[in-house]
Amino acid sequence: MRLRVQHITHYAYASPAFDSHNEARLMPLSDEEQTCLAFRLTTEPVVKIFEYDTPVGRVHHFNLHQPHSILEIRAESEVFTNRINPFRRLQLVTDDRDFYRRDDIRQRYAEFLTSTERVPLVPETERIARVARNQSGVAVASFLITLNRLMHRVFTYSPGATDVNTSILQVLEQEKGVCQDFAHLMLSVLRSEGIPSRYVSGYLHTGHDAATEDEPEQTRVSNEAMHAWVECLLPDETWCGFDPTNNLVVNSHYIKVHHGRDYSDVTPLKGLYRGAIDSKMKIFVRVTREEERLL
Amino acid sequence: MSLFESYRTDPFFDEMFFENGEPRPHYRKLFQHLKDMTPEEFKRRVALADKTLINQGITFAVYGDGAGTEKPFPFDLIPRIIPADEWDLIERGLKQRLQTLNLFLYDIYHEQKVLKDGVVPRELVINASNYRAEFQNADPPGNIYVHICGTDLIRDADGTYRVLEDNLRTPSGVSYVLENRTILTRVMPFMFRDLPVRPVDNYTTQLLSNLRELAPASRQENPNVVLLTPGVYNSAYFEHAFLAQQLGIELVEGRDLEVRDNIVFMRTTKGLERVDVIYRRIDDDFLDPLVFRKDSKLGVPGLVHAYRHGNVALANSIGTGVADDKVIYAFVPKLIRYYLGEDAILPNVETYLASEPDSLLYILENLDKLVVKAANESGGYGMLMGPQATKEERDEFALKIKENPRNYIAQPLIALSRAPAFLGECCEGRHVDLRPYLLTGKRGMTLIPGALTRVALKKGSYVVNSSQGGGSKDTWVLAKEGMSQSQGNGSQTQTMGSMTQTLSSSKSQMGSPLSSNPAQTSKGNE
Numbered sequence: 089m090r091l092r093v094q095h096i097t098h099y100a101y102a103s104p105a106f107d108s109h110n111e112a113r114l115m116p117l118s119d120e121e122q123t124c125l126a127f128r129l130t131t132e133p134v135v136k137i138f139e140y141d142t143p144v145g146r147v148h149h150f151n152l153h154q155p156h157s158i159l160e161i162r163a164e165s166e167v168f169t170n171r172i173n174p175f176r177r178l179q180l181v182t183d184d185r186d187f188y189r190r191d192d193i194r195q196r197y198a199e200f201l202t203s204t205e206r207v208p209l210v211p212e213t214e215r216i217a218r219v220a221r222n223q224s225g226v227a228v229a230s231f232l233i234t235l236n237r238l239m240h241r242v243f244t245y246s247p248g249a250t251d252v253n254t255s256i257l258q259v260l261e262q263e264k265g266v267c268q269d270f271a272h273l274m275l276s277v278l279r280s281e282g283i284p285s286r287y288v289s290g291y292l293h294t295g296h297d298a299a300t301e302d303e304p305e306q307t308r309v310s311n312e313a314m315h316a317w318v319e320c321l322l323p324d325e326t327w328c329g330f331d332p333t334n335n336l337v338v339n340s341h342y343i344k345v346h347h348g349r350d351y352s353d354v355t356p357l358k359g360l361y362r363g364a365i366d367s368k369m370k371i372f373v374r375v376t377r378e379e380e381r382l383l
Numbered sequence: 384m385s386l387f388e389s390y391r392t393d394p395f396f397d398e399m400f401f402e403n404g405e406p407r408p409h410y411r412k413l414f415q416h417l418k419d420m421t422p423e424e425f426k427r428r429v430a431l432a433d434k435t436l437i438n439q440g441i442t443f444a445v446y447g448d449g450a451g452t453e454k455p456f457p458f459d460l461i462p463r464i465i466p467a468d469e470w471d472l473i474e475r476g477l478k479q480r481l482q483t484l485n486l487f488l489y490d491i492y493h494e495q496k497v498l499k500d501g502v503v504p505r506e507l508v509i510n511a512s513n514y515r516a517e518f519q520n521a522d523p524p525g526n527i528y529v530h531i532c533g534t535d536l537i538r539d540a541d542g543t544y545r546v547l548e549d550n551l552r553t554p555s556g557v558s559y560v561l562e563n564r565t566i567l568t569r570v571m572p573f574m575f576r577d578l579p580v581r582p583v584d585n586y587t588t589q590l591l592s593n594l595r596e597l598a599p600a601s602r603q604e605n606p607n608v609v610l611l612t613p614g615v616y617n618s619a620y621f622e623h624a625f626l627a628q629q630l631g632i633e634l635v636e637g638r639d640l641e642v643r644d645n646i647v648f649m650r651t652t653k654g655l656e657r658v659d660v661i662y663r664r665i666d667d668d669f670l671d672p673l674v675f676r677k678d679s680k681l682g683v684p685g686l687v688h689a690y691r692h693g694n695v696a697l698a699n700s701i702g703t704g705v706a707d708d709k710v711i712y713a714f715v716p717k718l719i720r721y722y723l724g725e726d727a728i729l730p731n732v733e734t735y736l737a738s739e740p741d742s743l744l745y746i747l748e749n750l751d752k753l754v755v756k757a758a759n760e761s762g763g764y765g766m767l768m769g770p771q772a773t774k775e776e777r778d779e780f781a782l783k784i785k786e787n788p789r790n791y792i793a794q795p796l797i798a799l800s801r802a803p804a805f806l807g808e809c810c811e812g813r814h815v816d817l818r819p820y821l822l823t824g825k826r827g828m829t830l831i832p833g834a835l836t837r838v839a840l841k842k843g844s845y846v847v848n849s850s851q852g853g854g855s856k857d858t859w860v861l862a863k864e865g866m867s868q869s870q871g872n873g874s875q876t877q878t879m880g881s882m883t884q885t886l887s888s889s890k891s892q893m894g895s896p897l898s899s900n901p902a903q904t905s906k907g908n909e
Contacts, residue, residue, distance in 0.1 A: 107641065109673050109684040136644055140691055143519055149688050153643060195498075198506035199516070353516070360673055360684045 089170075089340040090125075090378040093291050095163040095314070097357055097371050101364035104155035108361035113346045113354055114163040116290070117145040122169040122344060132160040145346050152361075161357060166378070167343045174328055174337040178229035185228050187323035188282045197284035197321055199349055206350035207275045207287075212260055216242070217277050228283065232320055232330055239274050239332035252351070267316040267333040268351055274318050274332045275350065284321040286347045288329060289314055289354040293341040293375040314356055314373065319347060343375065386417055386425060386810045390803060396542045397812055398463055398802035409466040409861060416574050417461070422808050425460070429805065431570045432458060441562055441621060457854030458563055459804045460571055463815060463836040464578075467863040473536065473544060474830045476729030477821050479719060481532050481828060484551060484706045486722045488528040492519055492702060502721050503714045507738065510789070511711070511758075513552075513704030515667060517674050521691045523700040524597045525825045530698035531590070531662075533557070533835075536729070536817040538800035545732050545797070547816065549707040549715070552699060553664045556835040556855075557820050558622040561586065561629070563857040564833065579862035583833035586820065587629040590662075593824030594630075597696035598659035606659040609633045609649060611640070613665050613681045623664050630662075637665070642685030645692045660696045661686075667701055709758045709792045710736055733795055737788040746784065746793040750777045753793040755784065768845065770796055799845055802856065804838055814839045816847045817858065832860040 095114060099105075116124040129137055135150045152159065187193060194201060203209040216238060224234035242263060249264040256276055259269040271287055278285040292315040317331040317338060329338025346354040392400050399410045406414040436455050465473070490497050491508055498505040508514055533554025535547040564583055568575065591608065598606030612623035614636050627634035633649065640658060641648055648655040663670065669679040674687040689695045705711065713734040716727040735742040735753070746753060750769045757765030767780040784791045801812035819834040836856040837847035847853040 107684075109642070111673055111688075138645060138688065138692070140688075141520070149685075151643060151685055153641075195501075195505040199509045202506075202510045358673065358677075360677070 089168070089293070091167050091169060091291075091293050091341075091343055092376050092378050093163070093165045093167065093343060094372070094374045094376075095291075096373075097161045097369065099159045100368045100370075101157050101159075102366035103364045104157050105159070105361040105363040105367070106153060106155045107363075108152040108156070108159065108359060110150055110152075110161075110357065110359035111355075112148040112161065112163070112357050113145065113289070114148065114161075114165075114356055115146045116165050116167045116343050116345050119344070121171045122167055124165060124167050126164075126166040128162075128164045130162045132158065132162075144348065155363065165343075169340040169343060171338065171340045171342070174339060177322065177324070177326065177328060178227075178233070178337075179323070180225060180227045180230050183226035184323040185226075188228070188284075193284070193321075193325075194282075200284040200286045200321070201279050201282065202349070203276075203279065204350045204352070206256070206272050206352060207279065208256065209276060209280045210257065212257060213273070213277045213280055216273075217281055220277070228323060229328075231281075232278075232283075232328070233337070235274065235277060236330045236332050236337070237335050239270055240335035243270060243273070243332075245270075245333055267331075270332040271316045271318050272350060274330070278318070278320060286319050286327070287350045287354060288317050288319050288344055288347045289351075289356060290317070290345045291315055291343040291373065291375045292331070292334075293343070293377060314345070315342075316351070317342070386420055386422060386805065387414075387803065388809065390810055390812070392801070392812060395798055395812060395814075396538055396540055396800040398538075398800055398815065400803075409464050412577050413462070413464065413574060416576065425805055426807075428570045429460060432460060432566050435566050435569070439562075441559075456559060457840060458559075458566065459813075459838055459840070459854050459856045460567065461803050461805055461810065462567065462574065462857045462859045463802050463817075464859045464861065465817075465834075466861050469544070470832065470860045472728065473817075473819060476544070476546075476727070477532075477534055477819060477830060478828050479723065479725060479728050480534065480546065480549070480715065481529060481821055481823060483715065483719045483722050484532075484549065485526075485528050485823065487718050488700075488703060488706050489526050491705065492521065492528075497718070497721060500721070502717055503711065507710055507789070508705060511705045511708050513667070513702070513708060515675075515702035515705070517687070518701045521701070522693075523690075524599075524693070524696045527597075527823050527825070528700040528703050529706075530593060530597070530700075530823050532821045532823070533818050534821065536819070537732070537797060538817075539732075540798040540800075542800060544729055544817075546712075546715070546729050547732055547797075548709070549712060550818075551703040551707040552666060553619075554818075554820070555619040555622050555664075556818055556837075557586065557831075558625040559855050560820070560831070560833050560835050560858070562625070563855060567857045578859065580859045581832035581862050583831055586822075586831045586833075587626070589822055589824075589829050589831075591630045591632070593822055593829075594660045594662055594696075594698055596825045597698060599693055599696070602657070602659045607633075607649070607657060608660040608662065609635045609640075609658050611635055611637065611661050611663040611665055611683075613637075613669065617664070619664065626662075632662070637680070637682045640683045640686070642683060642689050645685070645689045645694050647683070647686065647689050647695045658695060660698065662698050667704065670701070709734075709756050710738065710789070713792065732797055735793045737784050737791040737793065742793075743784070743788050746791075747781055749793075750781060752795065754796050755780060755791055755793045758790045758792060766846075768796070796845070799839075799847075802836070802838065804840060804854070804856075806840070811842070813842075814845050814847065815856070834858040834860075 115127045118124045129148050133156055135152050137148055137150045139146055139148045220235040220238050224230040244264045246264040247266055250269050256273045259265040259273055275285050317329055319327040319329045322328050331338055348354045392402055400406055529551045533550040536544050537547045538544055560583055594608045595606050609632055610627040624634055639650055647658040649658050665681055668676045669681040671682045671687040672679045673684045690697050713736055716731055719725055719727045735746050737743045737746055753769045755767040799814040802815045803810035804813040815836050815838045817834050817836055820831045822829045836858045837853045838856055839847045840854045841852050
């Protein structure tokens with residue numbers, strides 16, 4: 089599937105900001121399941137943009153010293169996604185959980201088994217894990233699908249119910265949150281169960297079509313910002329994406345930008361500046377499907 | 384009455400005396416110089432030294448001690464002497480160790496072969512609190528991570544030198560090495576007579592030359608080197624000011640620097656001035672709020688990007704703390720074998736890792752015999768001295784260990800060697816350690832022939848940390864027979880003159896704290 093992403097972040101400052109330093113993780117990565125065909129990052133005011141590569145993906149950064157009352161960051165990309173039907177990979181019949189007890193596996197994926205500031209491993213998640221275990225079969229994939237569904241059923245997607253620093257304990261209590269909370273909470277359950285898992289930031293194509301300008305399907309959640317989901321390590325040592333916010337196994341409608349231990353590793357845009365105390369941020373994200381062309 | 388009349392060595396290894404009370408050969412001359420001195424005479428010298436310390440503001444701060452935290456660092460006037468052959472062993476051992484640790488750091492921030500080969504469990508490195516994933520794949524100049532290293536050595540009951548701790552982040556204390564020597568040459572000049580004491584004052588010259596060499600290729604001609612301090616409230620601020628003056632470089636705080644398009648500049652009264660090398664005495668966490676702790680007001684936003692792009696050099700590099708972690712410490716002998724194919728010249732102290740189930744059991748059952756340390760604390764904080772702790776203290780610590788085994792190690796209590804210290808009326812044996820300073824530059828490693836000897840002045844205490852009531856001694860490394868390198872009093876007097884000047888100006892700076900604007904701070908240093 090050929091998808092085009094337009095992601096605009098607009099900051100308006102009450103009084104001029106200056107000495108602004110910013111780092112962006114906005115470029116979709118390329119792996120076996122997707123290829124980033126084109127990427128363009130521009131800003132208003134115009135600045136020189138620098139970049140470096142990490143083992144996961146590319147990071148861009150820039151600074152802006154002159155006083156400015158707005159800062160707009162536009163990321164545009166074109167991505168070809170080619171995820172095979174995820175269910176073809178999921179083995180649902182035999183007990184394959186021994187894989188997660190292997191010491192070599194626990195070492196190789198240690199960073200995705202650990203507790204982090206945003207993904208603490210706390211006894212409070214045991215309740216969810218227990219229900220998911222009781223409702224699933226012996227295979228780990230069955231547990232993952234069940235947990236994904238359970239998350240979707242128990243927790244209500246509610247924009248504004250949480251902010252970027254809400255703890256998973258609070259989310260557990262209020263049973264409401266946004267995709268970031270769903271992902272962090274699910275990671276905590278998975279890691280407590282000893283399943284290596286990572287936080288993924290990206291975009292979800294919800295039905296916009298370039299040709300028809302259709303309205304997005306209202307049932308799926310992704311607009312207004314970037315999306316987030318999790319990836320779990322399967323016993324064949326490949327990663328499979330699960331989206332607890334939508335109860336979906338990740339397919340070709342998903343565009344992956346970055347992954348890490350938690351949100352802090354993948355923060356799409358972070359910045360510091362002097363001056364203005366108040367700023368207003370507006371985000372516009374649109375994912376459209378392009379007509380398939382022969383490459 | 385003489386200084387050593389009632390001196391007892393039992394039951395410890397004594398640096399100065401054999402068990403029978405005879406001075407060891409390398410201490411014989413010093414003993415001759417001191418044996419007829421009266422305590423009254425010695426006390427007069429102590430008073431003179433104390434006055435110098437206070438006048439020069441040689442102090443450190445103790446955290447968690449409420450108001451008025453600045454204290455003078457107690458200085459014991461009886462030097463610790465290390466003969467040439469012992470120093471040779473220390474030198475070879477420390478260089479072997481630091482070479483290994485630099486290779487280890489490069490490896491774990493690049494290919495991670497050592498982890499893939501299972502020499503160190505990957506989990507211990509990747510999930511260590513001082514591992515900086517943000518710095519993966521970045522290349523520091525010359526692939527050197529640790530430019531300044533201060534390793535803590537101890538001597539056990541047999542007199543064997545052992546490594547107790549590696550300090551690869553921002554090791555402090557070298558200012559006392561330089562200052563102690565200066566003061567001692569002034570108040571006890573006769574002690575140096577006929578002894579080939581190697582001079583320590585080329586430390587700053589070597590350090591400066593190493594730092595300058597780190598500058599980006601295009602800036603080699605006349606690189607601008609600065610010392611970045613967290614500010615006057617840091618426990619080592621005196622040292623920061625002292626070293627900046629000795630090196631002849633600017634002492635700056637984070638707010639004095641700014642990054643523009645990956646170039647670091649210093650704000651001065653004449654405008655922005657490019658900075659090429661930063662001797663930073665700020666921890667990683669506080670270095671750059673954009674990349675690390677965003678609440679840090681001490682750092683410089685954009686600094687890590689500038690470093691990544693090779694436009695500025697940092698000493699030490701980022702992420703070195705993962706290699707001086709007390710858990711990784713236990714693996715260093717293995718790492719030496721892995722990277723160099725050699726056996727460790729300086730042995731470790733036997734170490735139990737609470738992260739290993741069998742060891743955890745052993746640790747919990749033997750808490751009354753062991754010293755337990757938190758993996759990432761330093762300065763004697765977060766530590767349990769089992770044999771001296773109360774049952775409540777041990778129980779409390781056991782809980783902490785069980786909660787987070789990865790964070791604790793345990794070692795048997797080593798009967799640290801003792802050296803005579805003057806305690807008001809006469810000399811008594813007190814436990815000592817040894818912190819030599821090793822520099823790595825693009826052209827090799829240099830060990831300063833001297834060290835900080837810390838002494839636990841409290842009777843029976845094993846804790847030498849300045850924050851826990853320790854003092855220091857001048858440390859004399861003797862030149863090999865036939866080499867005449869003795870400490871010249873003449874040159875010292877000269878140094879002394881400039882030092883006094885130096886210190887008075889750094890003091891006046893300490894007197895004008897945070898309110899000054901950055902440009903003025905920079906100017907104050909010129």
